[in-house]
Amino acid sequence: MFGDCTTILEMAAIEVRELCRTYQVFRKREGVWASVRGLFHREYDVVSAVRNVSFTIDEGEMVAFLGPNGAGKTTTLKLLSGLVVPTSGTAHVLGHVPWKREDAYRRRFSLVTGQKEQLWWDLPAQESFRLHKEIYRIPADDYRRRLDELTDLLEVGRLMSQPVRELSLGERMRMELIAALLHRPDVLFLDEPTIGLDVVSQRRVQEFLRHYQREQRITVILTSHYMKDVEALCDRAIVINKGIVIHDGPLAAIIDRFSRHKIIELQFSDNVVPQGLERFGRILESRPPKVKIQVEKQRVSESLSSILSQHSIDDISVSERPLEEVIAELFSSDDAARAEK
Numbered sequence: 001m002f003g004d005c006t007t008i009l010e011m012a013a014i015e016v017r018e019l020c021r022t023y024q025v026f027r028k029r030e031g032v033w034a035s036v037r038g039l040f041h042r043e044y045d046v047v048s049a050v051r052n053v054s055f056t057i058d059e060g061e062m063v064a065f066l067g068p069n070g071a072g073k074t075t076t077l078k079l080l081s082g083l084v085v086p087t088s089g090t091a092h093v094l095g096h097v098p099w100k101r102e103d104a105y106r107r108r109f110s111l112v113t114g115q116k117e118q119l120w121w122d123l124p125a126q127e128s129f130r131l132h133k134e135i136y137r138i139p140a141d142d143y144r145r146r147l148d149e150l151t152d153l154l155e156v157g158r159l160m161s162q163p164v165r166e167l168s169l170g171e172r173m174r175m176e177l178i179a180a181l182l183h184r185p186d187v188l189f190l191d192e193p194t195i196g197l198d199v200v201s202q203r204r205v206q207e208f209l210r211h212y213q214r215e216q217r218i219t220v221i222l223t224s225h226y227m228k229d230v231e232a233l234c235d236r237a238i239v240i241n242k243g244i245v246i247h248d249g250p251l252a253a254i255i256d257r258f259s260r261h262k263i264i265e266l267q268f269s270d271n272v273v274p275q276g277l278e279r280f281g282r283i284l285e286s287r288p289p290k291v292k293i294q295v296e297k298q299r300v301s302e303s304l305s306s307i308l309s310q311h312s313i314d315d316i317s318v319s320e321r322p323l324e325e326v327i328a329e330l331f332s333s334d335d336a337a338r339a340e341k
Helices: 002-011 032-040 073-081 125-135 140-154 169-181 199-216 227-233 251-258 297-310 323-340
Strands: 012-026 044-058 062-066 088-093 109-113 187-191 219-223 236-241 244-250 261-268 282-287 290-296 313-320
Touching: 012 073, 012 219, 044 073, 044 219, 044 244, 062 073, 062 227, 073 088, 073 109, 073 187, 073 219, 109 169, 125 140, 125 169, 140 169, 140 199, 169 199, 199 227, 219 227, 227 323, 236 251, 236 323, 244 251, 251 323, 261 297, 290 297, 297 313
Parallel strands: 062 219, 062 236, 109 187, 187 219
Antiparallel strands: 012 044, 012 088, 236 244, 261 290, 261 313, 282 290
């Protein structure tokens, strides 16, 4: 029994237990006299960015970390990167406590964010890469081999001598990924890596990350509001809202667990969409002879039986709602429930 527990612990790359982070925010009162009083007696509100978050991620897993703006995703990644110290709780990444900021740990992870850049703006990317080589003490042969491999995979070899400020957003993100991976980290934190990118650049980054993670078996936590990233890369999702984990499990289970509706698509034989279909659910699209209806899950069989008994149908399909819609509904309903309490 104890041997099995030891094996599980050895496989865990990231262990988080009851992690909390709160901030004091100055409460500014309206009016001149309130502002004057605030100079001598300042009042603060306590904001919980992360509340009692717990999860475990095994070596080689690629996990989506989802939530609305302000949910605590970026704060959690900052805690795991050692950029922020928690108010309470514990975390271990590769056996290290992140906020101790040990050199041995800093050499084993990378943080990439789509909103901040680590490359020198006025210099070619290759100059920043040389700096990373010295910082991480990468042997010359390893550096050249890794750089050639990454530039080839990301198709940016011709851009190496071009100043970063002259690159497109998609090209800059690919350079950021190279900088993050040159020292071969064991853990990669990705915070909105495709934000603002066009569809072609998004797909290129997705394909690279999928290939690199599969080949190197690194552990990855991905935050993204772009559900195509999540569906293309991750099988497991941790969903956080208001700093609290509300789901941790298979990505597909989010739809099964939280979606209350399904989509019925019908094609009528007489090329006309009949009246009165709104009694079965919400009409999403009506283009005769086809119609899409959003129906409550428990009413799907009943609704189909009723429609088939009254109309001639050429084609029927029943599908789940898109993941991004389910996620958006989940967050909005969770916010509404909290507002009522």
